[in-house]
Amino acid sequence: MPKALLTGFDPFGGEPINPSYEAVSQLDRQTIDGVQIVAWKIPTVFRRSVDVLAHAIETVQPQVVICVGQAGGASDIRVERVALNLIDARIPDNEGNQPVDVPVVPDGPVAYWSTLPVKAIVHNLRAAGIPATVSYSAGTFVCNQLFYGLAHLLATQYPSIRGGFLHIPYLPEQAARHPGAPSMALETVVKALEIAVRTCFQQELEEPEAERRISEGREW
């Protein structure tokens, strides 16, 4: 049976929960359209996050890897398109590391594209009534470390596995402590992940992604 590995992070930055792990853990051991979902918890720690991910991929042997992270202040599902080879931490990670202006992989390429069908995912999420946008920056904190680490791992060791990253908003219970911050219900996020998985496994049947025009907001 084909498998999809979904990862979520430990809480960080003073939050009691991390919506990314809350969401992926709800899908653990579920089957979506014949695809087995395996959820994995990733520590919010720069280097160790990638080590744990590598171990999970080796263990699960999935066809698709979707890493998920919290984007406090975001309004919608941000399907990340590009991982940068740069870390610049504004706050320490959960083990006190705060690297400034260092690469994820010394001598690695400047950036990797997501190998998920990014625009098809955004298109299908919107069609299902779930707010989503393509994002061109996954930041420079642990989320980007994991995303770049994943992309490098797939490019160098697992070229047949597709992988990428989704950022998700706060849950309502988190936003209730951050006045003015937008949020998304856990049920909506879980439904979004199901659609993302389905899109990854159906994508080859569809029109080329590059022909989809999806307005992403900015003019510049």
Next chain:
Amino acid sequence: MPKALLTGFDPFGGEPINPSYEAVSQLDRQTIDGVQIVAWKIPTVFRRSVDVLAHAIETVQPQVVICVGQAGGASDIRVERVALNLIDARIPDNEGNQPVDVPVVPDGPVAYWSTLPVKAIVHNLRAAGIPATVSYSAGTFVCNQLFYGLAHLLATQYPSIRGGFLHIPYLPEQAARHPGAPSMALETVVKALEIAVRTCFQQELEEPEAERRISEGREW
């Protein structure tokens, strides 16, 4: 049995639905802690909105009236504190009226306070994990017309009825068509309205509202 009248609007501004009526209609004929809920649909039309509300109040004879309206672009439940005697429409209402700089009630006072326990509602919503803020402007469109019309009606004809207004975000399915806009799940909004009703009927047992310090965001 005590009654609470909850009103929601017709869709406007090109939207196929209005989350305010979607939410209140889910509570119609429900009983919350011994309070009978009656939902009523209000047309998004300047004068007629208040006429329909007056008819609903006369018919239902509620102890509490909570009018609800859509605030596209808002992130959270905005519990409105003040209704202004001013209409200044940016777009036409559903019958093509676009009044500019006219009072809701000629010779009415400049403004009315909500007579709902505004801060207690915000406090209880946050405690239940639902993002909410006190708002000091309900705008100058049909929502404010209805809010001021309600407040004037209660002040002049029904002094024992408490009433006010809540603005709610887009539903996710609406925000999916407005890239970047925040949203709130219908289930969360419905739960918020239940808490608002409960708070209105329990409020007399609690500490004076004025002693609650709730940060509302702006420094100025």
Next chain:
Amino acid sequence: MPKALLTGFDPFGGEPINPSYEAVSQLDRQTIDGVQIVAWKIPTVFRRSVDVLAHAIETVQPQVVICVGQAGGASDIRVERVALNLIDARIPDNEGNQPVDVPVVPDGPVAYWSTLPVKAIVHNLRAAGIPATVSYSAGTFVCNQLFYGLAHLLATQYPSIRGGFLHIPYLPEQAARHPGAPSMALETVVKALEIAVRTCFQQELEEPEAERRISEGREW
């Protein structure tokens, strides 16, 4: 010679300067189209702000009073339309007072309209290339205290004097310490104040303000 009193505040909230006093002080003793400008510094202290304003009005005997305050986070000149009889301080004022949910004037009306030609000022600012909007909330901190105090004073003691309030953004040098915050150059703010003064004294010659349609942004 006709006179306009322009007031600005002391710095507060940890800022080394307050752009409102920086701006009005540049116009002190200037003459604009035959109108003498007098600038006055107001303490960022709840009650005392209104006492100092009352003394300034008595001393200067102006035809027009424009109070100006800092709105950190605002993008443009916000010409305030309404003052509320409510104070709810998120931070202490410069003497440590932090009133919560108290009226500016016990038994005063809920709100007063600005008696400046609000829409004509916004219209003329935009025509001169200066970003501006009509605002329907001056907040609940010292700015609103001063605005309501001014409006009450004019309504009860000086009915022939026109008065109102303008909120202005951070200066660039302030925004440089608040990453992401918008700002406005001091020269632009000073030019805006000149236009506001001119508009107040020319307004009687023009079309009725109520006929101006100015889009203010929000749909609700």
Next chain:
Amino acid sequence: MPKALLTGFDPFGGEPINPSYEAVSQLDRQTIDGVQIVAWKIPTVFRRSVDVLAHAIETVQPQVVICVGQAGGASDIRVERVALNLIDARIPDNEGNQPVDVPVVPDGPVAYWSTLPVKAIVHNLRAAGIPATVSYSAGTFVCNQLFYGLAHLLATQYPSIRGGFLHIPYLPEQAARHPGAPSMALETVVKALEIAVRTCFQQELEEPEAERRISEGREW
């Protein structure tokens, strides 16, 4: 005498002016700390923008190239750190081209870093009282085409020239037609460009850039 080439764009998207060319043209033929400034106008046209830039570099033979573009809606000077090999146009360029999901340079690398001292520029702008941030996305319109085209040209043909991209806000006169949009005075932008040029030529004397910690806002 060392030279810096500063480029600005033609107006686009319905704007009568483009603040980027307004700003750079003010510095044309000026000397800043012994550096000769040459300003060049770039068409807002996908391919042709890079052709014109290549011609300008060949003609001027500068040591530093700073391309500048309008970011309508931005609050501050955004010093771009990375150019992506991807174009995805939301609106047509000035000759009607609207490429979707195409690379700037087929077979080019996914991304190039700016070779300007990005953090030192942000640091020096803030120290001079000008709001600025490091940006990790230059978008997917003509600005990014020019930035990537510049980076590719320098990497492949002019390895000794440093180059990068700055996004700037609307001018106030533009924001006056976009209610709510932030802006920056032309004088402030021109001063920012002078500081950017100075920083590029002084940078080698200073501490390594990687040691500067500059908070850029996002936690994720």
